[in-house]
Amino acid sequence: MANPSPSKLAYVPFVSVENMMKLVHHIGIETMLKGIADYIEDDFRRWDLFDKTPRVASHSEEGVIELMPTSDGDVYGFKYVNGHPKNTKEGLQTVTAFGLLAKVDTGYPVLFSEMTVLTALRTAATSAMVAKHLAPKGAHTMAMIGNGAQSEFQALAMRVICGIETLRMYDVDRAATEKAVRNLDGFGFTLEPCSTPEAAIEGAQIITTCTADKQYATILTDNMVGAGVHINAIGGDCPGKTELHHDILARSDVFVEYPPQTRVEGEIQQMPEDFPVTEMWQVINGTAPGRTNERQITLFDGVGFAIEDFSALRYVRDQLKGTGLYQELDMIADPDDPRDLFGMVLRAKP
């Protein structure tokens, strides 16, 4: 009689939140942000290879639950992610996530991972990788409008990848700014808390907007934004949730991840359907221009795309070897005879 215990094919490495945090410290958070950004850049360069689809969203009054699948033909990945702005009032995360990689040729999972921490890392890595291509040369100061859960990750990635030294920070809630100042102490920034958004953007070459209300908001109005800046707009990322006045969009050159998704979810949901945008992967592989002059306003309308999660999961998979920072999860039924699933169940009888 066959052994009812799962064979090793049945086990999938699982990276828990605790192990993901250990992995961050094992690698070093700055090294990890840089590493993930490099994986994302590599995957943007081979963009054509990927199976792309807008995320599959289930909207409710309170928020959204999304599945974000993609595949490069060899590996398949997807992320589950929610967005519930009102969660913070109940002591819960606005965004939680987990994800998976599987082999395309067998469909068997090869990695299952928490992605709440990893999404913060990949979102920041994406923003900084994009800013590396679009921000004005010699950028050293960033305005950070919205000092919530994503902000420190954004700041650190912009420092490691784009050389940002000064952070001008604003949030409607002073306590959020104080928290971010506390967390970023010791990372080598000059930290400048500001009492208005107008003050925050003074002297900044990069403006990051990262706020969480699910509504049409106007974090930046047109007269606040001068020439020659790069705007990293990452808070507006679902239908009905935007951060910028549409006049800013009209004056900017807008860069996006995947237009079919961004036109529904991004800042450009405010604009006509044929509003011109540049796909970021084309800038990276040299087939479309990025920044072309010093006075231009470049605007990254970042909503987060499945390929970035795929890159981040690939990075984790590659770094995991030899660390022991995972558990083996008995997720996949694997009878000795694959046609004998029923027999496996029968033989498991206590």
Next chain:
Amino acid sequence: MANPSPSKLAYVPFVSVENMMKLVHHIGIETMLKGIADYIEDDFRRWDLFDKTPRVASHSEEGVIELMPTSDGDVYGFKYVNGHPKNTKEGLQTVTAFGLLAKVDTGYPVLFSEMTVLTALRTAATSAMVAKHLAPKGAHTMAMIGNGAQSEFQALAMRVICGIETLRMYDVDRAATEKAVRNLDGFGFTLEPCSTPEAAIEGAQIITTCTADKQYATILTDNMVGAGVHINAIGGDCPGKTELHHDILARSDVFVEYPPQTRVEGEIQQMPEDFPVTEMWQVINGTAPGRTNERQITLFDGVGFAIEDFSALRYVRDQLKGTGLYQELDMIADPDDPRDLFGMVLRAKP
């Protein structure tokens, strides 16, 4: 300084393959099939409430990986499932699956579970629940064409829910039939292995076709099928994979789960786009006729729909309480201050 360990909000109950098999024996496989069928029937009855979408499929030469989400407005569920017919040659499962339930109002997962075993149970429960509504009264004999991983589950559900006593079994591979006979010994069936499909359907009121080749196959030809039977066609479930000759479809009244999905994946992919079908939920809630006469051929073109997985996960969630048959999985980052994800990571530094 806050404790970096996850709070209880961070834990998601996980049902491993081993625990699912223990749950099956704890409940009893027949009771569980009946219980899942009841949950599916209840959810079909409130069909209008559900957020429905065809599954999101990623096709490759070797197979398919799919995500199947749905929501009843209160609970969200999805399943990951692959279909790789060539896997068995490598000692792997054709179909493996796992799934999740989450609260719509927070996006937080409440159950994560293996679904390879559970999918076999819910597929069988669906077939039998449908046959209860459509099969001729007094049906006692079922032809089971294809004796692979799903077959014993189908047989048992048809026995518990529809009163099937005699099984006439055929598979191109004799060893598959022998395995199924071995597994079903002791469940009270009269088991009749047959050497041809023609022999198998003799005297059967229900004909189940459940084969796994990814190709247009003709398991049943038109002249094999007489009047007054119910055909339970569950093997044809993706584009390019069918089991029945189209002349049988033309002579039958065809019942489906969700037409937009079945027209692409089911037997009716062979038929014109306006080929008439009846949605099974309408039969169950009494708004469409099921079987109307004794000579009618009813045909359930089952491809598997997200709501059935949702029902099965709901059933498992409700049965799990007090059994201890799950592990707590640290899947969700849950800092004390939800805006302080970065601080949580910092404080986890060893």
